Amino acid sequence: QSVLTQPPSVSGAPGQRVTISCTGSSSNIGAGYDVHWYQQLPGTAPKLLIYGNNYRPSGVPDRFSGSKSGTSASLAISGLQAEDEADYYCQAYDNSLNGVIFGGGTKVTVL
Amino acid sequence: QITLKESGPTLVKPTQTLTLTCTFSGFSLSASGVGVGWIRQPPGQALEWLALIYWDDDKRYSPSLKSRLTITKDTSKNQVVLTMTNMDPVDTATYYCAHRPSSSFDSWGQGTLVTVSS
Numbered sequence: 567q568s569v570l571t572q573p574p575s576v577s578g579a580p581g582q583r584v585t586i587s588c589t590g591s592s593s594n595i596g597a598g599y600d601v602h603w604y605q606q607l608p609g610t611a612p613k614l615l616i617y618g619n620n621y622r623p624s625g626v627p628d629r630f631s632g633s634k635s636g637t638s639a640s641l642a643i644s645g646l647q648a649e650d651e652a653d654y655y656c657q658a659y660d661n662s663l664n665g666v667i668f669g670g671g672t673k674v675t676v677l
Numbered sequence: 678q679i680t681l682k683e684s685g686p687t688l689v690k691p692t693q694t695l696t697l698t699c700t701f702s703g704f705s706l707s708a709s710g711v712g713v714g715w716i717r718q719p720p721g722q723a724l725e726w727l728a729l730i731y732w733d734d735d736k737r738y739s740p741s742l743k744s745r746l747t748i749t750k751d752t753s754k755n756q757v758v759l760t761m762t763n764m765d766p767v768d769t770a771t772y773y774c775a776h777r778p779s780s781s782f783d784s785w786g787q788g789t790l791v792t793v794s795s
Binding site (some may be wrong): 573614657658 | 691714716723724725726729737738739768773779780782783784785786787788
């Protein structure tokens with residue numbers, strides 16, 4: 567069981583907007599640590615999608631956005647496209663575990 | 678351009694020690710603030726952080742695996758080595774190394790699948 571909780575799956579039709587939640591606690595997200603998001607396409611290594619809660623690395627479409635509030639964070643994908651079908655993971659730091667933590671991952675399906 | 682590549686055995690027997698090497702280019706592990714981490718992913722499962730090593734040789738380990746892990750660096754060779762003792766079939770996974778310039782992992786290796794079986 568992951569320290570950061572994500573829904574196992576979300577789905578949406580092309581063009582729709584979907585959101586993925588990442589729920590933590592007072593020792594990680596709630597303590598002010600940044601949340602990062604990764605996209606993992608089938609059979610490939612994870613790729614940094616959002617860093618520092620809401621910043622996009624160069625080359626990441628602005629359809630992807632991140633936010634953080636309290637002990638939770640969210641990733642939003644607007645204008646959903648078939649190529650967005652992938653697993654998405656949130657990541658932060660936990661000061662009680664004194665280490666890096668990942669969410670359990672969310673599979674996004676484009677209907 | 679930052680690149681990382683993992684290397685090591687694809688098959689290990691139970692109780693054996695696994696040694697994986699991460700060879701990287703495009704950054705220096707002697708630069709202030711820089712780190713390299715190891716993350717694994719069992720087939721069909723989530724990512725799990727294993728260990729981190731920083732430019733100043735500070736090392737961090739997953740609490741649940743700390744007793745089995747050792748991470749070292751060779752700055753001159755641009756390599757980071759992870760050893761994991763007492764391997765078990767549940768350790769079967771793809772093992773990734775990744776560059777950590779701050780608190781995120783911004784570049785990842787392709788990963789190497791390690792199977793633990795007799």
